Amino acid sequence: MLDLTRVLDHARIPELPNPYFGKVRDCYDLSATQSEPARRILIASDRISAYDRILAAIPFKGQVLTQTARFWFDHTGDICPNHVLSYPDPNVVIGRRLTILPVEIVVRGYLAGTTATSILTLYRQGLRRIYGHTLPDGLRDNQVLPSPLLTPTSKAFDGGHDQPMTPEQIVRSGLLTAAQWDEVSDVALALFARGQKMAADRGLILVDTKYEFGTDDTGRIILADEIHTPDSSRYWLAAGYGPAFAAGSRPPSFDKDIIRAWVAARCDPYGVDIPAIPDGMIAATAAAYRDAYEWITGQSFVPDLTGATPLARIRANLRPYFSRSG
Secondary structure (H helix, E strand, O other): OOOOOOOOOOOOOOOOOOEEEOOOEEEEEEOOOOOOOOEEEEEEOOEEEEOOEEEEEOOOHHHHHHHHHHHHHHHHOOOOOEOEEEEEEOOEEEEEOOEEOOEEEEEEEEOOOOOOOOHHHHHHOOOOEEOOEEOOOOOOOOOEEEEEEEOOEEOOOOOOOOEEOOHHHHHHOOOOOHHHHHHHHHHHHHHHHHHHHHHHHOOEEEEEEEEEEEEOOOOOEEEEOOOOOOOOEEEEEHHHHHHHHHHOOOOOEOOOHHHHHHHHOOOOOOOOOOOOOOHHHHHHHHHHHHHHHHHHHOOOOOOOOOOOOHHHHHHHHHHHHOOOOO
């Protein structure tokens, strides 16, 4: 049983320089030195976000995200270099500081999703030309696509809504050069293929996922943020997909769809206040994240229970960085 009282709802550490607080991660920037490049401390909190807002805090979610991404970074470095420099804590990555590209690359293998930018939502609205792809009539919810689709969105750095875009719009608007688009699209499809193959070996379906890329000082494209985690990806249990698809129901999953679906069934998540998430749903979501880690990696999840609280443990592990200026 997970101890549901150990929650990292924030990682505000005033001794660290240059803070940036996102929906899930609390980050701090370290300037370059003679021996080290400019770095970013990324601390994965237990906050869960969807519909452009914070829904709740899920115990041990941050550790699951960090360690799942670590597994995938270790298994995809031959496809694309990534930002990771070290892991000083189970919730923390020290990464190379990058210039993040203003486009989020989403790869979709199935007609699925619940958000406003998902292809299932747009398809239900009657659209057939989506993200530059033409989809036929008659597709069913959660149906496999003939081939994975790239569905990029502009990245909203200011907390606004991501906007669907076509490759032509991305290049024409100057968000990416044609060469950058070609590279990130090729890399994204290769990463997705690797992810789908490894997931299938574990009895899973990697349904869709998002990737974020940045450039280093030389202009080299680097994989950033996270990869193939339950937050950035949708996973279904392969054994349950066929019966669920035949019945027209949502395939069994263990990503944050569990809580997104609960919210969407009770309100318009973009238009009204979200109802309070009950304790039972928090516990079920925490178990889903733990199970996701174990299914995806094939390893047992060992929660880090050191320190009086998760924040106290993280502060202790990051203390060497307290005296460093930004």
